[in-house]
Amino acid sequence: MLSDRRLFLLTLGSASLASLAACASGPQRVERPMNGDFPGIPFADWTDQEPEYLLYPGDEIEVATPTASELTRTVRIGPDGRIALPLIGSVMAADRTLPQLQQVVSAAYAPQLVRPTVEVTLRQAGPIRVWVDGEVRTPGVFEMIGDLDAYQAVIQAGGFAPTSRQDSVALIRRGPGGSRMMRVVDLRPRRGEVVPLRRGDIIFVPRSTLGELAAFFTQVRAALPIGFSYSINGSNGSGFAQF
Known part of the structure; x- marks a missing residue:
């Protein structure tokens, strides 16, 4: 089974390809990809069904x-x-x-x-955390204090960077049976969606430029032989999962 890190990077690479195609053909309606849009990547169909509780470090x-x-x-x-x-x-x-x-x-x-x-x-239950990465000002791991939606999580991460693609933000979540789900959400202020977050959600904000693609491929190649571990609170105290 692919590690969380590998799934994350592969998804971002696929999302970048879709963004490039959209840029080349002009403004288009933002779609909400399901697993069929990512051939070779084992994502399940998106569902809002609550999965059975999984134990986490800190519980x-x-x-x-x-x-x-x-x-x-x-x-x-x-x-x-x-x-x-x-x-x-x-x-x-x-x-x-x-x-x-x-x-x-x-x-x-x-x-x-x-x-x-x-x-x-x-x-x-231990701390409830979500991950925010990509084109935000201060990417990192953030604790959920009460309810938190995807846009609020981006604000906690310092807000969108000027190079961000705000209408095509990737959200990765654990689904029923331990599966991984992915969808693209529109988080543009005042026009975007309100997407409540759950424990362990990963939010990635892509760039609006072509430079993202090469970086994705480099990360994917580097991540392939690396497995996932549970060192969530590493020696650096950052709170990031170690891969």
């Missing part, structure tokens, strides 16, 4: 073992996506649903307990 959970209460722990998922539990040690928790993590921990306890019953409960 606080309780891992209860009713048949061995001394093993019950309340733990916070680390920056690497893992938790530490007695007898079984480190377990990957991030990017799993609560039932999935219950199954994994139960299987790990099976050699240790006669009845390895496990109950996982979300006690407190």
Whole structure:
């Protein structure tokens, strides 16, 4: 499966090609691409259906073992996506649903307990972050305090740069079953869409010039052999996911 970084870069390259074609043929109506517009890139059809909650680094959970209460722990998922539990040690928790993590921990306890019953409960969600990149003044990771829409996230990122293509902003989101969805949104002030954001959304604002294309291809080639990791809070303290 392609990493988030590779999907992101491949999508941006495809979006740039579409933008170039639009520039060459004059003003056109902005379409909302679905997966069929990006051959070879495994994006699912866009849906507003809420996917099942996935655990993230920073979430606080309780891992209860009713048949061995001394093993019950309340733990916070680390920056690497893992938790530490007695007898079984480190377990990957991030990017799993609560039932999935219950199954994994139960299987790990099976050699240790006669009845390895496990109950996982979300006690407190960690910071809710969105990513804003591209032609904005201060790209980065931003925490959602209450409701936040795509245009407001761009404002938090310092607003659009003069070279931005405001009517063709890429939005990437996790869909049902862990799939990735992508659509293009119009964020022009007073004329654009109001697009509420969700945890983990990625917003990319492309350039309005041809120079973007070469940069995309360079990044795509550089990213191909690189995998995704859960080092979300790196040593530089930036809060960026490390790839």
